[in-house]
Amino acid sequence: HQIARNNPLGRNTTAPLDLDPHYYGLSVLDMDTLFDTGMLQSRNPLPLHDIITNLERIYCGSVGAEFMHIVDTTTRCWIIKRLEEQSLRPLLPANIAGFDISDEKKIFTLKQLVAAEGIEMHLHSRFVGQKRFSLEGGESLIPILDDLIQGLGEKGAKEIVIGMAHR
Incomplete structure:
Protein backbone atom coordinates (compact mmCIF):
# COMPACT_ATOMS: atom_id res chain seq x y z
CA HIS A 1 0.00 0.00 0.00
CA GLN A 2 2.96 2.34 0.53
CA ILE A 3 3.69 2.60 -3.19
CA ALA A 4 0.22 1.99 -4.61
CA ARG A 5 -0.80 4.38 -7.39
CA ASN A 6 -3.73 5.85 -5.47
CA ASN A 7 -2.80 9.53 -5.43
CA PRO A 8 -5.31 11.34 -7.66
CA LEU A 9 -2.75 14.08 -8.31
CA GLY A 10 -0.30 11.54 -9.70
CA ARG A 11 2.45 12.45 -7.28
CA ASN A 12 4.91 9.66 -6.68
CA THR A 13 5.82 8.62 -3.19
CA THR A 14 9.25 7.41 -2.23
CA ALA A 15 9.29 3.65 -1.72
CA PRO A 16 10.47 2.45 1.69
CA LEU A 17 13.90 0.84 1.60
CA ASP A 18 12.58 -2.57 2.64
CA LEU A 19 10.55 -2.78 -0.59
CA ASP A 20 13.74 -2.79 -2.67
CA PRO A 21 15.19 -6.29 -3.37
CA HIS A 22 18.69 -4.88 -2.73
CA TYR A 23 17.68 -4.35 0.91
CA TYR A 24 17.61 -8.16 1.24
CA GLY A 25 20.91 -8.70 -0.56
CA LEU A 26 19.30 -9.56 -3.90
CA SER A 27 20.63 -8.19 -7.17
CA VAL A 28 19.92 -8.27 -10.90
CA LEU A 29 21.78 -11.58 -10.99
CA ASP A 30 19.08 -13.13 -8.76
CA MET A 31 16.14 -12.19 -10.99
CA ASP A 32 16.05 -15.60 -12.71
CA THR A 33 16.59 -17.54 -9.47
CA LEU A 34 13.59 -19.66 -8.46
CA PHE A 35 12.03 -19.01 -5.05
CA ASP A 36 9.35 -20.91 -3.17
CA THR A 37 6.47 -18.53 -2.51
CA GLY A 38 4.47 -20.75 -0.16
CA MET A 39 0.86 -19.63 -0.36
CA LEU A 40 1.85 -16.60 -2.41
CA GLN A 41 0.87 -16.65 -6.10
CA SER A 42 1.84 -20.23 -6.88
CA ARG A 43 2.51 -23.55 -5.24
CA ASN A 44 5.53 -23.92 -7.54
CA PRO A 45 8.78 -21.96 -7.25
CA LEU A 46 8.86 -18.81 -9.40
CA PRO A 47 11.71 -16.66 -10.73
CA LEU A 48 12.27 -13.54 -8.64
CA HIS A 49 11.36 -11.21 -11.53
CA ASP A 50 7.93 -12.93 -11.83
CA ILE A 51 7.37 -12.68 -8.09
CA ILE A 52 8.17 -8.95 -8.11
CA THR A 53 5.99 -8.34 -11.19
CA ASN A 54 3.06 -10.18 -9.62
CA LEU A 55 3.44 -8.42 -6.28
CA GLU A 56 3.55 -5.03 -8.00
CA ARG A 57 0.45 -5.89 -10.02
CA ILE A 58 -1.44 -7.07 -6.92
CA TYR A 59 -0.36 -4.54 -4.32
CA CYS A 60 0.92 -1.46 -6.18
CA GLY A 61 -1.98 -0.70 -8.50
CA SER A 62 -4.69 1.88 -8.07
CA VAL A 63 -6.03 0.13 -4.96
CA GLY A 64 -3.79 -0.20 -1.92
CA ALA A 65 -4.31 -2.70 0.88
CA GLU A 66 -2.91 -2.28 4.38
CA PHE A 67 -3.53 -5.39 6.47
CA MET A 68 -0.26 -6.64 7.96
CA HIS A 69 -1.20 -5.04 11.29
CA ILE A 70 -4.04 -7.57 11.66
CA VAL A 71 -3.03 -9.93 14.45
CA ASP A 72 -5.34 -12.82 13.58
CA THR A 73 -3.42 -14.98 11.10
CA THR A 74 -6.56 -16.58 9.65
CA THR A 75 -8.05 -13.19 8.82
CA ARG A 76 -4.78 -11.88 7.38
CA CYS A 77 -4.34 -14.99 5.19
CA TRP A 78 -7.96 -14.68 4.01
CA ILE A 79 -7.26 -11.11 2.83
CA ILE A 80 -4.01 -12.16 1.13
CA LYS A 81 -5.77 -15.03 -0.65
CA ARG A 82 -8.55 -12.76 -1.94
CA LEU A 83 -6.10 -10.12 -3.16
CA GLU A 84 -3.82 -12.65 -4.83
CA GLU A 85 -6.65 -14.61 -6.46
CA GLN A 86 -7.22 -11.51 -8.55
CA SER A 87 -3.72 -11.93 -9.98
CA LEU A 88 -4.55 -15.42 -11.23
CA ARG A 89 -7.41 -14.09 -13.36
CA PRO A 90 -6.48 -12.88 -16.82
CA LEU A 91 -5.97 -9.14 -16.99
CA LEU A 92 -8.78 -7.25 -18.68
CA PRO A 93 -7.77 -5.34 -21.78
CA ALA A 94 -7.38 -1.65 -20.94
CA ASN A 95 -10.34 -0.64 -23.10
CA ILE A 96 -12.98 -2.92 -21.53
CA ALA A 97 -15.65 -1.59 -19.17
CA GLY A 98 -14.30 1.94 -18.95
CA PHE A 99 -10.86 1.07 -17.63
CA ASP A 100 -9.29 3.33 -20.23
CA ILE A 101 -10.59 6.77 -19.28
CA SER A 102 -9.58 9.63 -21.54
Whole structure:
Protein backbone atom coordinates (compact mmCIF):
# COMPACT_ATOMS: atom_id res chain seq x y z
CA HIS A 1 0.00 0.00 0.00
CA GLN A 2 2.96 2.34 0.53
CA ILE A 3 3.69 2.60 -3.19
CA ALA A 4 0.22 1.99 -4.61
CA ARG A 5 -0.80 4.38 -7.39
CA ASN A 6 -3.73 5.85 -5.47
CA ASN A 7 -2.80 9.53 -5.43
CA PRO A 8 -5.31 11.34 -7.66
CA LEU A 9 -2.75 14.08 -8.31
CA GLY A 10 -0.30 11.54 -9.70
CA ARG A 11 2.45 12.45 -7.28
CA ASN A 12 4.91 9.66 -6.68
CA THR A 13 5.82 8.62 -3.19
CA THR A 14 9.25 7.41 -2.23
CA ALA A 15 9.29 3.65 -1.72
CA PRO A 16 10.47 2.45 1.69
CA LEU A 17 13.90 0.84 1.60
CA ASP A 18 12.58 -2.57 2.64
CA LEU A 19 10.55 -2.78 -0.59
CA ASP A 20 13.74 -2.79 -2.67
CA PRO A 21 15.19 -6.29 -3.37
CA HIS A 22 18.69 -4.88 -2.73
CA TYR A 23 17.68 -4.35 0.91
CA TYR A 24 17.61 -8.16 1.24
CA GLY A 25 20.91 -8.70 -0.56
CA LEU A 26 19.30 -9.56 -3.90
CA SER A 27 20.63 -8.19 -7.17
CA VAL A 28 19.92 -8.27 -10.90
CA LEU A 29 21.78 -11.58 -10.99
CA ASP A 30 19.08 -13.13 -8.76
CA MET A 31 16.14 -12.19 -10.99
CA ASP A 32 16.05 -15.60 -12.71
CA THR A 33 16.59 -17.54 -9.47
CA LEU A 34 13.59 -19.66 -8.46
CA PHE A 35 12.03 -19.01 -5.05
CA ASP A 36 9.35 -20.91 -3.17
CA THR A 37 6.47 -18.53 -2.51
CA GLY A 38 4.47 -20.75 -0.16
CA MET A 39 0.86 -19.63 -0.36
CA LEU A 40 1.85 -16.60 -2.41
CA GLN A 41 0.87 -16.65 -6.10
CA SER A 42 1.84 -20.23 -6.88
CA ARG A 43 2.51 -23.55 -5.24
CA ASN A 44 5.53 -23.92 -7.54
CA PRO A 45 8.78 -21.96 -7.25
CA LEU A 46 8.86 -18.81 -9.40
CA PRO A 47 11.71 -16.66 -10.73
CA LEU A 48 12.27 -13.54 -8.64
CA HIS A 49 11.36 -11.21 -11.53
CA ASP A 50 7.93 -12.93 -11.83
CA ILE A 51 7.37 -12.68 -8.09
CA ILE A 52 8.17 -8.95 -8.11
CA THR A 53 5.99 -8.34 -11.19
CA ASN A 54 3.06 -10.18 -9.62
CA LEU A 55 3.44 -8.42 -6.28
CA GLU A 56 3.55 -5.03 -8.00
CA ARG A 57 0.45 -5.89 -10.02
CA ILE A 58 -1.44 -7.07 -6.92
CA TYR A 59 -0.36 -4.54 -4.32
CA CYS A 60 0.92 -1.46 -6.18
CA GLY A 61 -1.98 -0.70 -8.50
CA SER A 62 -4.69 1.88 -8.07
CA VAL A 63 -6.03 0.13 -4.96
CA GLY A 64 -3.79 -0.20 -1.92
CA ALA A 65 -4.31 -2.70 0.88
CA GLU A 66 -2.91 -2.28 4.38
CA PHE A 67 -3.53 -5.39 6.47
CA MET A 68 -0.26 -6.64 7.96
CA HIS A 69 -1.20 -5.04 11.29
CA ILE A 70 -4.04 -7.57 11.66
CA VAL A 71 -3.03 -9.93 14.45
CA ASP A 72 -5.34 -12.82 13.58
CA THR A 73 -3.42 -14.98 11.10
CA THR A 74 -6.56 -16.58 9.65
CA THR A 75 -8.05 -13.19 8.82
CA ARG A 76 -4.78 -11.88 7.38
CA CYS A 77 -4.34 -14.99 5.19
CA TRP A 78 -7.96 -14.68 4.01
CA ILE A 79 -7.26 -11.11 2.83
CA ILE A 80 -4.01 -12.16 1.13
CA LYS A 81 -5.77 -15.03 -0.65
CA ARG A 82 -8.55 -12.76 -1.94
CA LEU A 83 -6.10 -10.12 -3.16
CA GLU A 84 -3.82 -12.65 -4.83
CA GLU A 85 -6.65 -14.61 -6.46
CA GLN A 86 -7.22 -11.51 -8.55
CA SER A 87 -3.72 -11.93 -9.98
CA LEU A 88 -4.55 -15.42 -11.23
CA ARG A 89 -7.41 -14.09 -13.36
CA PRO A 90 -6.48 -12.88 -16.82
CA LEU A 91 -5.97 -9.14 -16.99
CA LEU A 92 -8.78 -7.25 -18.68
CA PRO A 93 -7.77 -5.34 -21.78
CA ALA A 94 -7.38 -1.65 -20.94
CA ASN A 95 -10.34 -0.64 -23.10
CA ILE A 96 -12.98 -2.92 -21.53
CA ALA A 97 -15.65 -1.59 -19.17
CA GLY A 98 -14.30 1.94 -18.95
CA PHE A 99 -10.86 1.07 -17.63
CA ASP A 100 -9.29 3.33 -20.23
CA ILE A 101 -10.59 6.77 -19.28
CA SER A 102 -9.58 9.63 -21.54
CA ASP A 103 -8.14 12.85 -20.16
CA GLU A 104 -11.19 14.66 -21.56
CA LYS A 105 -13.53 12.39 -19.55
CA LYS A 106 -11.43 12.86 -16.41
CA ILE A 107 -11.59 16.65 -16.76
CA PHE A 108 -15.36 16.50 -17.39
CA THR A 109 -15.84 14.38 -14.26
CA LEU A 110 -13.67 16.74 -12.21
CA LYS A 111 -15.77 19.70 -13.39
CA GLN A 112 -18.95 17.85 -12.35
CA LEU A 113 -17.54 17.14 -8.90
CA VAL A 114 -16.30 20.72 -8.42
CA ALA A 115 -19.72 22.08 -9.49
CA ALA A 116 -21.53 19.74 -7.10
CA GLU A 117 -19.24 20.74 -4.24
CA GLY A 118 -19.84 24.41 -5.09
CA ILE A 119 -23.60 23.91 -4.89
CA GLU A 120 -23.17 22.09 -1.58
CA MET A 121 -21.13 24.95 -0.12
CA HIS A 122 -23.64 27.53 -1.39
CA LEU A 123 -26.64 25.69 0.06
CA HIS A 124 -24.86 25.17 3.37
CA SER A 125 -24.03 28.87 3.73
CA ARG A 126 -27.36 30.11 2.33
CA PHE A 127 -29.64 27.89 4.42
CA VAL A 128 -27.75 27.66 7.72
CA GLY A 129 -29.47 25.42 10.23
CA GLN A 130 -32.13 24.23 7.77
CA LYS A 131 -32.79 20.52 7.42
CA ARG A 132 -31.88 19.41 3.94
CA PHE A 133 -30.49 16.42 2.15
CA SER A 134 -26.82 16.67 1.37
CA LEU A 135 -24.46 15.09 -1.10
CA GLU A 136 -21.90 14.83 1.69
CA GLY A 137 -20.17 11.46 1.36
CA GLY A 138 -22.01 10.61 -1.84
CA GLU A 139 -19.88 12.54 -4.33
CA SER A 140 -18.77 9.34 -6.03
CA LEU A 141 -22.35 8.90 -7.23
CA ILE A 142 -22.03 11.86 -9.60
CA PRO A 143 -19.81 10.22 -12.26
CA ILE A 144 -21.62 6.90 -11.80
CA LEU A 145 -25.05 8.47 -12.31
CA ASP A 146 -23.78 10.51 -15.25
CA ASP A 147 -22.45 7.39 -17.00
CA LEU A 148 -25.65 5.49 -16.16
CA ILE A 149 -27.95 8.24 -17.43
CA GLN A 150 -25.88 8.85 -20.58
CA GLY A 151 -25.75 5.12 -21.29
CA LEU A 152 -29.49 4.70 -20.78
CA GLY A 153 -30.13 7.65 -23.09
CA GLU A 154 -27.98 6.03 -25.77
CA LYS A 155 -30.00 2.82 -25.35
CA GLY A 156 -33.26 4.71 -25.87
CA ALA A 157 -34.57 5.02 -22.31
CA LYS A 158 -37.41 7.53 -22.09
CA GLU A 159 -37.63 7.93 -18.32
CA ILE A 160 -35.42 7.49 -15.28
CA VAL A 161 -36.91 7.43 -11.79
CA ILE A 162 -34.62 7.96 -8.82
CA GLY A 163 -35.94 7.35 -5.31
CA MET A 164 -34.54 8.89 -2.16
CA ALA A 165 -34.57 7.49 1.34
CA HIS A 166 -36.21 9.64 3.98
CA ARG A 167 -34.98 9.99 7.51
